[in-house]
Amino acid sequence: MKVTFWGTRGSTPSPGADFLRYGGHTSSVALAHDSGPPTLVIDAGTGIRKVSEQLAGTAFRGAILLSHLHWDHVHGLPFFSAGMAPGHRVRVLLPSPDADPLETLTRGFSPPHFPIAPSQLGPGWSFERLEEGTTGLEGFRILARELPHRGGQTFGFRITDGTASLAYLTDHCPTDFGPGPGGYGALHEAALELATGVDLLVHDAQFVAAEFPGVANLGHASAEYAAALAEAAHVRALLLYHHSPSRTDEEIDAIVTGLASSPVPVAAAREGMTVEL
Numbered sequence: 597m598k599v600t601f602w603g604t605r606g607s608t609p610s611p612g613a614d615f616l617r618y619g620g621h622t623s624s625v626a627l628a629h630d631s632g633p634p635t636l637v638i639d640a641g642t643g644i645r646k647v648s649e650q651l652a653g654t655a656f657r658g659a660i661l662l663s664h665l666h667w668d669h670v671h672g673l674p675f676f677s678a679g680m681a682p683g684h685r686v687r688v689l690l691p692s693p694d695a696d697p698l699e700t701l702t703r704g705f706s707p708p709h710f711p712i713a714p715s716q717l718g719p720g721w722s723f724e725r726l727e728e729g730t731t732g733l734e735g736f737r738i739l740a741r742e743l744p745h746r747g748g749q750t751f752g753f754r755i756t757d758g759t760a761s762l763a764y765l766t767d768h769c770p771t772d773f774g775p776g777p778g779g780y781g782a783l784h785e786a787a788l789e790l791a792t793g794v795d796l797l798v799h800d801a802q803f804v805a806a807e808f809p810g811v812a813n814l815g816h817a818s819a820e821y822a823a824a825l826a827e828a829a830h831v832r833a834l835l836l837y838h839h840s841p842s843r844t845d846e847e848i849d850a851i852v853t854g855l856a857s858s859p860v861p862v863a864a865a866r867e868g869m870t871v872e873l
C-alpha cells in the first residue's frame with residue numbers, strides 16, 4: 597500500500613516560514629493500492645485539499661474515515677474538490693452519538709457555522725456511523741478501536757491490505773489510563789491491539805514528555821509515549837504525527853534526534869511524504 601501524508605499538523609493550520617518542511621495543513625492521510633489512485637482517506641483536515649491535487653482532476657471514488665469530529669479533522673471536507681468532481685463517490689464513516697451520523701456532522705457544519713451543510717456536498721456522498729470492530733473498505737481491512745481523547749468519541753485504526761499494515765493513532769491521551777511503565781501513559785490494550793507488529797505506526801506526538809503534566813488535560817500524547825508504544829508493540833517503524841501548530845521544523849527535528857536511540861526507527865511525518873509499505 598502507498599501512504600501519503602497531506603496534513604500532519606494538529607489543532608489548527610500553521611502556515612509560515614518556520615513550518616515549511618513538515619507543513620501547515622491539519623490531519624489527512626491518503627491510502628492507495630500500489631500504483632492506483634487514493635481510495636481511502638483517513639481524516640479530512642485541511643490537508644485533504646491536496647488529495648484533489650494527487651488525483652489530478654479525476655474524481656475521488658472511495659471512503660473517508662474520520663477518527664473523530666474535531667475541527668482539525670473535518671474542516672477540509674467542503675474543500676475536497678475531487679470529491680465533488682463528476683463521477684465522484686464518497687463514503688464517509690464517522691463516530692456519531694446520534695443514530696443518524698449526518699445529523700451529527702451537520703451540527704458543526706451548516707449555517708451559521710458554514711455556508712452549506714454536508715448534504716449539499718454532492719449526490720455521491722453517503723454518511724455512515726463508525727463503530728468499534730473490523731470492516732472492509734476499498735480493498736483494505738480496517739480494525740477500529742476507541743482511544744481516550746477529549747470531547748467526543750475518538751477512534752484509532754489498524755489497516756491492512758493483506759500484505760502490509762498501518763496503525764493510525766492520533767488524538768490519543770494514554771495518560772487518561774494511568775502513567776504506564778515510563779510515566780508517559782498506559783500501554784493499554786486497545787493501543788496494543790491496533791499497533792502490534794505493524795509495518796508503520798503513525799502516532800500523535802503533539803507534545804513532549806517535559807511539557808507534562810501541564811498539558812495533560814488537552815487530550816494528547818507525547819513523542820516519548822509514541823516511541824514506548826512502538827517498542828512495546830514491536831512495530832517496524834514509527835512516524836510522529838499531529839505536530840503541535842507551534843512546533844517549528846527545527847523543533848520537530850530535535851524531537852526526532854532525541855529519540856534516535858529508540859530500538860524502532862523514528863521519523864516525523866511530513867506533508868507530501870509518501871511511504872510505500
Ligand SMILES: [Zn+2]
Pocket residue numbers: 606607623666668669767838
Ligand atoms: Zn486533532
Ligand SMILES: [Zn+2]
Pocket residue numbers: 664666745767
Ligand atoms: Zn481531537
